[in-house]
Amino acid sequence: GIQVEQSPPDLILQEGANSTLRCNFSDSVNNLQWFHQNPWGQLINLFYIPSGTKQNGRLSATTVATERYSLLYISSSQTTDSGVYFCAVHNQAGTALIFGKGTTLSVSS
Amino acid sequence: DVKVTQSSRYLVKRTGEKVFLECVQDMDHENMFWYRQDPGLGLRLIYFSYDVKMKEKGDIPEGYSVSREKKERFSLILESASTNQTSMYLCASSFETGYGYTFGSGTRLTVV
Numbered sequence: 001g002i003q004v005e006q007s008p009p010d011l012i013l014q015e016g017a018n019s020t021l022r023c024n025f026s027d028s029v030n031n032l033q034w035f036h037q038n039p040w041g042q043l044i045n046l047f048y049i050p051s052g053t054k055q056n057g058r059l060s061a062t063t064v065a066t067e068r069y070s071l072l073y074i075s076s077s078q079t080t081d082s083g084v085y086f087c088a089v090h091n092q093a094g095t096a097l098i099f100g101k102g103t104t105l106s107v108s109s
Numbered sequence: 110d111v112k113v114t115q116s117s118r119y120l121v122k123r124t125g126e127k128v129f130l131e132c133v134q135d136m137d138h139e140n141m142f143w144y145r146q147d148p149g150l151g152l153r154l155i156y157f158s159y160d161v162k163m164k165e166k167g168d169i170p171e172g173y174s175v176s177r178e179k180k181e182r183f184s185l186i187l188e189s190a191s192t193n194q195t196s197m198y199l200c201a202s203s204f205e206t207g208y209g210y211t212f213g214s215g216t217r218l219t220v221v
Binding site for chain 1 (some may be wrong): 143150159165168199201206212215
């Protein structure tokens, strides 16, 4: 099946710093999404980005489908950005999302 | 807003018990999913359903079953709970199979 690898597994930042999270996937995909799980466990969709670049406030994401990777950029990080960031892609049947193992981000003030 | 409600936030059960985890969504979504989340392993798909009474195995269905008798409710059943099923269980629903996922708050299950 499709493999989804995220790096780094853990990231510790001071407030105000910028960061880049990476997601590599093993096969061509037509559906890549980024999610954020807050420290209380709630998962929220950040981006649906099968290709190209999108921005939402301090967050932006870029997917280069031909090279099988996606990047999530967080600028001027805040403590509320802490949590786990997951990327997810369709399984081969296109019936469900398969998630990577996540990047745990800790932002301290 | 779409709501996905999981019946329990925390649950402690004994080894061998039959355990039901309930999930209800209020937006008439066709698709519902059960994932488990473990440290270092991310979210792994257990089962999903794209219609009432329909179910499909995910990547780790062993030791679990599901029930979807009504469109809004998707239940995960641990037939005989074991300690290696101690985990966070997350339910999600979506209108389309790969888009617009809404997750519940999760049930943290401990099997002792």
